[in-house]
Amino acid sequence: MGRRTIWTGLILLLLLHCIAAAKLVCYFTNWSQYRAGQAAFLPKDVDPFLCTHLIYAFADMKNHQLTTFDPKDVQFYKDLNSLKSKNPSLKILLAVGGWNFGTKKFTDMVARPETLQIFIQSVISFLRQYNFDGFDLDWEYPGSRDSPAIDKERFTALVENLHNAFIEESQKSGKNRLLLSAAVPAGRYHLDRGYEVQKISQALDFINLMTYDIHGTWERTTGHNSPLYRRQSEKGEAAEANVDFAVNYWLKKGAPSNKVILGMPTYGRSFTLSSLSDTGVGAPTSGAGIPGSFTKEGGFLAFYEVCTLTDATFHMIEEQKAPYAIQGNQWIGFDNVESFRAKVRYLKQKGLGGAMVWSIDMDDFKGTFCNQGPYPLIQTLKKELGISSSNESPTPTQTSKPTPGENTFCQDKGNGFYSNPQESNTFYSCIEKQTFKFFCLEGLVFKESCTCCDWP
Known part of the structure; x- marks a missing residue:
């Protein structure tokens, strides 16, 4: 009886961590390790109870097979998956793709049934070898960026074949089925050209909606990186450049609301203003903002770089529930605790499946920059989504x-x-x-x- 009681207690303990319905999906980038000083982010900096799902970005593809990208990847795989010894409910997925990855390797791989199957079998083997719980497709984007129109249907075939192969492998191995997700665009253009929404939604466990990079320095006027709503003055295509449009369009196309995970950026997009006499939303710009001290990319600042801006004035675009900062001739549209709360209220109203963060390493993960404690943005999401901490006692399931x-x-x-x-x-x-x-x-x-x- 003693042994059975121990097992029952263990089962109940594990179940306490898997009752919450909302997902908090956080991307871990394998290049953040190379940032200087306190901005360098390593697996040891991950709180195993912060996110429900952690996605490692990115793996590579060679000869149609999944492989590592960075020399430290294998060690990082081990380090991250060891977090599951502390939180057995944590799911860790591996992503392939991303903007810089382009489309050619995907296009070549899906072009023939033989190469498609080579890829799928390599995915299963690779994920099992390194103890991942699932796979995230970040093809940006089928049917666009030199990807031919036929890739829209071939992307569907890729998703469906991965899903079916994961089921078959699970039945044969007796292991839990590998999860399957995809990172997808917010805009109408890429969605219409690359995604058969109803079909892929049936095969995906969840859909990471990239509701950020909505405005940036590829444009000649200021605009927020991730505005929740449109401004009344925006018409035509401009009225579609917001989170609300993206969500509604994916739902209209047939995505189940509970599978849509709303993307939240822990970074901002910055501009250099053309004139200090015009500093509002839509003001003329002369180019990208000054690179941050740690992220070192023009027009781009991590949250921990924004919160330490000296002599900046901070404003809120009330119509869009989105903050921005002005420092001299620098204009930065970013997200903060207040805008994240507004987005969680929104996703709850829409019945969405949770929040996705790009990326975990750009929050103030040690609490050393913003004086708001560790992970101020992601902790806000966790609290607002009602996800329990390790030291809390959620209502247990009945037995x-x-x-x-x-x-x-x-x-x-x-x-x-x-x-x-x-x-x-x-x-x-x-x-x-x-x-x-x-x-x-x-x-x-x-x-x-x-x-x-x-x-x-």
């Missing part, structure tokens, strides 16, 4: 004794969690052939894809 027929459920199964085909809001835990039955909290159903209770 009951299995019926006589249910007592035999685990006799031919390995240890793990299993859905109840008769009742979607209940599930079984199998431990050494013994059956334990649990109930999800009201309104939630059990999903084997995440071994958690989630919204239906």
Whole structure:
């Protein structure tokens, strides 16, 4: 009886961390390690209880096969996945792609069934070798940027084939199915040319909507990086350059709201003003803003660089729920705690699945720059989404004794969690052939894809 009681207690402890429905997806960039001084970000700087999902950006592709990109990747894979010993509910995915990756390798890979299968099998092998929980596709973008129009359908085939291969591998190996997500654009142009939304939505576990880089120094006037709403004066295409349009357009195209994860930037876009007499939204600019001391990219500043601006004046674009700063001839549109709270209120109203952060390393992760404590932006998301901390006690799921027929459920199964085909809001835990039955909290159903209770 003692041993069984220990196992039951362990199961309950694990379940306490997988009840929350909202996702907080954080990207980890493997180049942030090279920033100077206190801005250098390493796996040891990750709080294992901060985000529900961590996505490592980016892997590479060679000869149609998934491979590492940076010499330290393998060690970082191990370091990050070791965080799951502290938080067993943390899911860690590996991403391939990104803006600088371009489209050619993706286009060449999906062009033939043979190369597509080579890639898929390499993904499964690579993820299992390094203990990842899933895979994130960041193809920017099928059907655009020298990617041919046929890649729209081929991207769908890629997603569907990955999904089916993950199911088949899980059934054969007895391991939890690998998760599958994709980072997708906010704008109508790239969406229409590259995405069969209803089809890919069925195969993806969640959709990371990149609702940032909406304005930047590729334009000749100031505009916010990630405005929640349009300004009344904006018409035509300009009225579509905001988070609200992007969300509504993806939902209109058929994306399930609970699979859409709203992108939140922990950085801002900066401009050099043409004149100090015109400093508002839409003011003329002469080019990119001055590079930050740590990120060293023109027109781009991490949050910890914005919060330390001296002699800057800070303003709020009330119509867009978006802040900006002016320092001399520098104009910076960024996000802060207040704008993040507004976006969480919005995503709740829309019934979205949670928030995605690009990226974890650009928040004030040590609390040394902004005097707001470690991770002020992401901690705000965590609190507003209602995600429990490691030292909190969320309401536990109820448990009951299995019926006589249910007592035999685990006799031919390995240890793990299993859905109840008769009742979607209940599930079984199998431990050494013994059956334990649990109930999800009201309104939630059990999903084997995440071994958690989630919204239906």
